[in-house]
Amino acid sequence: MNKKLAVTLSGCATLVVLTLSACGGDGGDDTDEWARNVCEQLQPQVERIEAANAAITEASEGNRSAEEVREADSTAFQDVSDAYAALADAVDEAGDPPVDNGTELRENAVTALRGLSDSYAELKESIDGLDTSDQGDFAEGLRDIAEQLQALGQSGDEALSELQSGELGEAMSRQEGCRGPSASASASPEEENGE
Known part of the structure; x- marks a missing residue:
């Protein structure tokens, strides 16, 4: 059951980068500067989330033991919560992006990210409260947490999709820190050489 949790968290954790890097194109200098400021801060947090994914996968x-799984997942949820914060x-x-409705876009994104942080903090509390002495109860608790993670992924995607639209999304897609995780590292040397 913890494998389902690991897969679910892995899907949610890369959400921000995928959401922010979906567009391409040209934009203004002010927009690019705003995007650069945000994206420079994004990459370390995405790496933190990816490390949390790896810890959950390893624990699964x-x-x-149930205690080891609970401890690894608890730490990972705290790390993800901190990263979203x-x-x-x-x-x-970074302030309001220099686009139409910039204030609203910033406020909505900040609210969504803080909400995700709070939700992962709640998941940490949930996993900390699971009884590891009964394997059946523990597995059921993990199943409930996995369902909450799926809902989190959907709500986060909807909340952050506004940032990826239009000129702002285009500017963010041009910034290294907002490109998909390991986008340049995902190709193996054989693939890069056309083998």
Whole structure:
């Protein structure tokens, strides 16, 4: 059951980067500068989220005790919560993007990111409260958490999709920190050489 949790979190964790990097095109200098400010802060947080994914995946493999799984997942949820809070701060500190409805876009994104941070903090509390002495109850608790993660992914996607639209989305897609995770590292040397 923890494998389902790992897969679900992995899908949610890359959400921000995928959402912010969906567009391409040309934009103005002010918009590019705003996007650069945000995207410079994005990459470290995405790496933090990816590390949390890896920890959950590792905990779900092998014959880990329920206590070990709970501890790894709890730490990972806290890390993801902290990363989303840092992303909210980065967007907020960048100020209003220089596009139509910039204030609304910033406020909506900050609210969504803070909401995701709060939700992951709640998931940490939920996993911390699971009884590891009964494997059946623990598995049921993990199933409930996995369902909450799926809902989080959907709501986060909807809330952040506005940032990827139009000129702002185009400017963000040109910034290294807002490109998909490991976009340049995903091709193996064989693929790069056409083998």
